[in-house]
Amino acid sequence: MRRPRRLLAIASSGGHWTQLQRLRPAFSGFDVAFVSMYDSYAETVAPARYYTVPDASRLDLAKFVPVFAKALKIIMKERPRVIVTTGSMPMLAFILLGRLTGAKTLWVDSIANSERMSSSGRMARKLAHRTLSQWPQVAAAEGVECWGAVI
Template sequence: MVTQPPHVLAIASAGGHWVQLRRLSPAWAGCRVTYVSTDPQLRSGVLGDKRDAAEVRFFAVKDANRWQKLRLMVSLVQIIWILLRTRPDVVITTGAAPGLFALHLAAIMGKRTAWIDSIANAETLSLSGQMAGGRCDLWLTQWENLAEPDGPSYSGSVI
């Protein structure tokens, strides 16, 4: 019987969150990878740079923040559809809202989840990062001073 490599869903908002997520890509070399972000133009960079992934896909979702309720709902529906369609084994995110949605939904589905809070949040965790903590298997901060026994862990250098 041939087993498929693990399927990683890597999701982040465009900008700094996306840059940090892409820096993590060597960690899932050899895996099937589905990338999700809020900027459809990022597709060409992902599909043109397959690295050592067994399979690479990309989906774009609606960009939204906490003040754009309707757009958040559209993004949520898109993420539900992507999770049901792709059935990942693990969801990894560096934030923000789309990553939080995917993380919570994946946890409900019994999938492994990881949140790596943005390097930009040196004084406090991001709002999404605070909300992610109770639902993820691995919760990391990139700042040692933000690590707490019941909060995110700090595991070394920043990405």
């Protein structure tokens, strides 16, 4: 019997995490591990494997070094075939490393970005296999797909 393919589901805290949790039914059939920022989120996905990464923003790029190091460690341990994220900026490290290790990558831009894609989403558009907006008008303007809204 074949082992289910591994999927890494990642998001920062707050609304990003909530949106990722609403995608969980789509992960059926995968061996899923989750990544976010707070230890307390582990109980919401138990018994799945759960990892934390530090936060980082585009305003302080030095904070990406520990995020990148942790992302590399997680990806080498999990060996995901698929990486799905609802953002934000720190999750770009997983998208980049996922591409380099052969994982298929999907960035779902936050529903909060109803006027234009987030700055992270615009970067992800260049890195991820697929980048989605949850708003049809934003998707059309940004040249990405819209598969509907998560929330």
